[in-house]
Amino acid sequence: MAPALCANCNTERALIKRPKNHAKLCKACFIKVFEEEVHHTIISSRLFHRGEKVAIGASGGKDSTVLASVLKILNERYDYGLELVLLSIDEGIKGYRDDSLETVKRNAVQYDMPLKVVGYDELYGWTMDQVVATIGKKGNCTYCGVFRRQALDRGSKMLGIKHVVTGHNADDIAETVLMNLLRGDLARLSRSTSIVTGDSRSEVKRSKPLKYSYEKEIVLYAHHKKLDYFSTECIYSPEAFRGSARSLIKQLERVRATAILDIVRSGEDMARLVPRDTSSSCSCKEQKNAAPIALAEDDVGGCGSQNGRTPGNEMAAMDKQLRDNEVHEKFEIDVAKVISEGKKTGPEKQQWGLPTRNGNSATGAVGGQVLGNCERCGYMSSQATCQACTLLDGLNKNRAQIQI
Structure with a gap:
């Protein structure tokens, strides 16, 4: 059997089978x-x-x-x-x-x-x-x-x-x-x-x-x-x-x-x-905005999806989805709210109340962190003390106990 040729240049012998898409190059x-x-x-x-x-x-x-x-x-x-x-x-x-x-x-x-x-x-x-x-x-x-x-x-x-x-x-x-x-x-x-x-x-x-x-x-x-x-x-x-x-x-x-x-x-x-x-x-969808370097049409897509190109009509599809959501919104029921209102007292409230995570309990949304600075080292942190300082506290405490 003759050796396979490179799928890209079609002249040289293929030596590599790409793990990403199995192309022989x-x-x-x-x-x-x-x-x-x-x-x-x-x-x-x-x-x-x-x-x-x-x-x-x-x-x-x-x-x-x-x-x-x-x-x-x-x-x-x-x-x-x-x-x-x-x-x-x-x-x-x-x-x-x-x-x-x-x-x-x-x-x-x-x-x-x-x-x-x-x-x-x-x-x-x-x-x-x-x-x-x-x-x-x-x-x-x-x-x-x-x-x-x-x-x-x-x-x-x-x-x-x-x-x-x-x-x-x-x-x-x-x-x-x-x-x-x-x-x-x-x-x-x-x-x-x-x-x-x-x-x-x-x-x-x-x-x-x-x-x-x-x-x-x-x-x-x-x-x-x-x-x-x-x-x-x-x-x-x-x-x-x-x-x-x-x-x-x-x-x-x-x-x-x-x-x-x-x-x-x-x-x-x-x-x-x-x-x-x-x-x-990867911001392939935003090519209309000026990039530092122009992207040629035959450049290979880095994100592995049809050379980074998209089928288009994304905004129209999103707009339709938003309209559909508004139409169906009146049929939605907040189960957690209904159960909590219906079980105000007694052990049933503890049994049927649904757990909520960080953020707005009414919407169930996951809250975003508010960034500040660590009070000790000044490093960016969402807490008063950053993770590094907190970990160092534990290490220094262990060191002090060992020395004692």
Whole structure:
């Protein structure tokens, strides 16, 4: 049997079967298609503006290394006009982070980018090795996740940068969607599925240019581009809840190749049920607005749905839906209200009263958070004390008890 030809150029021999859609491509076409999909995601979502200084959250792993490489290439190819800086967080994990930081230092030389390293010890007075020694391996990822998120923002402020890009890929987003569903945490879906987090109230904006890129394709890109990255998994992560979600996602992907993007899209749709003013998807529908860089008609769609194009008539369909809702509204019955009014006294009220969640109990809407600043460190928080300070209180209390 003759070897299959590349589905894109029809001249070279196909060497790669894309995990996203099973298309057979040659090496050069795969690299080009991957880069063009990231380019589409960037311009359709208007992630950057000319002259912007952007920090790349660099861990030395495949995702951040590929992100740095692709952004450098696209910045030069399409003249984004960005100033790119590598920002790395040292969690203080011996045998893991110290080795990966050496990879980041090599990347800084290879990509000719400045590098800033910020450590947990200097920010919080704790390293992750000390945290795990105090609380054990269960639940330590909660501490690391909260500390790391705040450390990225603090490092950006040190550099005078207001935009951080991270290497979160489609697999990561799908895992987060699944975790939030399993926890029944609908309120977090909007933030976890949004390609951009942060608004005018935030000191630092975050974005995910690799949001629609499969993890397997990121590995293939790094392999064929011969990128220098660190591949060892964190020594404390096997106990994480995310590991269980990841295993389930991989099993679904074996059955259905598009399962990952399907979950991401489902998470975006469900996030719209939450009354938040946050964009949660690739802005392909908003192409009429001026983007930093013009999108050519033959560009490959980064979101995996017919090159990012939509069938149209969305506004007409929405208007019809709103009219139908108004017509049928008079037939709706608030069951919780009827039951609570009918059972004013006695044990029946406790038996039949329906539980409500945060927000307006009459409407059942999930309330949006009101952002402020932590009273201690000044970090953005919806509570008087941010999560990091709350966790540090517990750690410092444990340390004091141990010393006594």
